[in-house]
Amino acid sequence: MSAVGGRTGGVIVRWSAYLRVVGAWAVACALVMAPAVPAGAGDVRESRSYPRCDGPVSGCVDEAERVLVRLRDELGCDHRAPFATVYVSVQQALAAAVRRPGAFEEPSWLAGDLNTGFVGLYLAAHRADRAGSPVPRAWRIAFDTARSGDANAGQDVLLGANAHIQRDMPYVLARLGTTRPDGTSRKPDYDRFQSVLERAYGPGVRQVARRYDPVAGLADDRWNPVAGLTVTQLLRVWREQAWVHARRLTDARDDAARRRVARDIEHDAARWAALLAVAQVPGYRRLRDAHCADGPAGPRSPQPVEPVKSVRIAAMSN
Numbered sequence: 001m002s003a004v005g006g007r008t009g010g011v012i013v014r015w016s017a018y019l020r021v022v023g024a025w026a027v028a029c030a031l032v033m034a035p036a037v038p039a040g041a042g043d044v045r046e047s048r049s050y051p052r053c054d055g056p057v058s059g060c061v062d063e064a065e066r067v068l069v070r071l072r073d074e075l076g077c078d079h080r081a082p083f084a085t086v087y088v089s090v091q092q093a094l095a096a097a098v099r100r101p102g103a104f105e106e107p108s109w110l111a112g113d114l115n116t117g118f119v120g121l122y123l124a125a126h127r128a129d130r131a132g133s134p135v136p137r138a139w140r141i142a143f144d145t146a147r148s149g150d151a152n153a154g155q156d157v158l159l160g161a162n163a164h165i166q167r168d169m170p171y172v173l174a175r176l177g178t179t180r181p182d183g184t185s186r187k188p189d190y191d192r193f194q195s196v197l198e199r200a201y202g203p204g205v206r207q208v209a210r211r212y213d214p215v216a217g218l219a220d221d222r223w224n225p226v227a228g229l230t231v232t233q234l235l236r237v238w239r240e241q242a243w244v245h246a247r248r249l250t251d252a253r254d255d256a257a258r259r260r261v262a263r264d265i266e267h268d269a270a271r272w273a274a275l276l277a278v279a280q281v282p283g284y285r286r287l288r289d290a291h292c293a294d295g296p297a298g299p300r301s302p303q304p305v306e307p308v309k310s311v312r313i314a315a316m317s318n
Helices: 015-029 057-075 081-098 106-133 137-148 153-176 186-212 213-219 226-253 253-277 284-293
Strands: 006-007 013-014
Touching: 006 106, 057 081, 057 106, 081 106, 081 153, 081 186, 106 137, 106 153, 106 186, 106 213, 137 153, 137 253, 153 186, 153 213, 153 253, 186 213, 186 226, 226 253
Parallel strands: none
Antiparallel strands: 006 013
């Protein structure tokens, strides 16, 4: 393996050195506790309102995809782009699911309001970071790693997914309600969304490897099913924890109890972020950027993302 390399922009990538670090990262992920992260710094309170789907559910999903495609394309080779790329794949898989009769019991909630509000929180975090405003600690670690770190694109995706699922999701769920008006749980639809993530995984990984970082191809589930299973199971664990936190927020009897739950949410997401960002290879950023510059995402420089003028989900980006 030591003789195997890839050439991008005249630079030979020595994968053996990188794979040693990948192995170290896998060992690190087995640790139960991540490095302690001070709570409070960079944290922001959850929003009291989220954008909702105003129109046909399929139209809201399509609009969310268009917003994310625009963001991905405007980011160019910015290391925040891989997460946006995977998010596009998720919207595409969700659009296909929505068009299948019976995929969800309450598509207006799952694919409509929940998806719209969830995408809106991601866009809000991105805009806040771009403006230099405070963002939650988990997002701060993700954005800072993308801005100046030597992480691989897979780490950038997982850092974004961790912040978005473990930190953002509980607040959106609690706000929109985990039960229907008749008192029945929305958990079955929430769990069905896992199949959407699983269908989005392969296409998303291949896009990230093609556009930004060939190392991401190591997780291609077409030839490495263990990697696909590992990541999808990790997402399942995160989503289950998000549901538990959402229920705790819903059941909180007063503001003090809500603040305790919020501290747990922020702290858990930040500890995972610190863990995911640990293993980095000095100089790897340059190799990633060379690969990206030669591909479909280059050679443009990262551009500021202007607010998207959308009638259906304008609140997501304004």
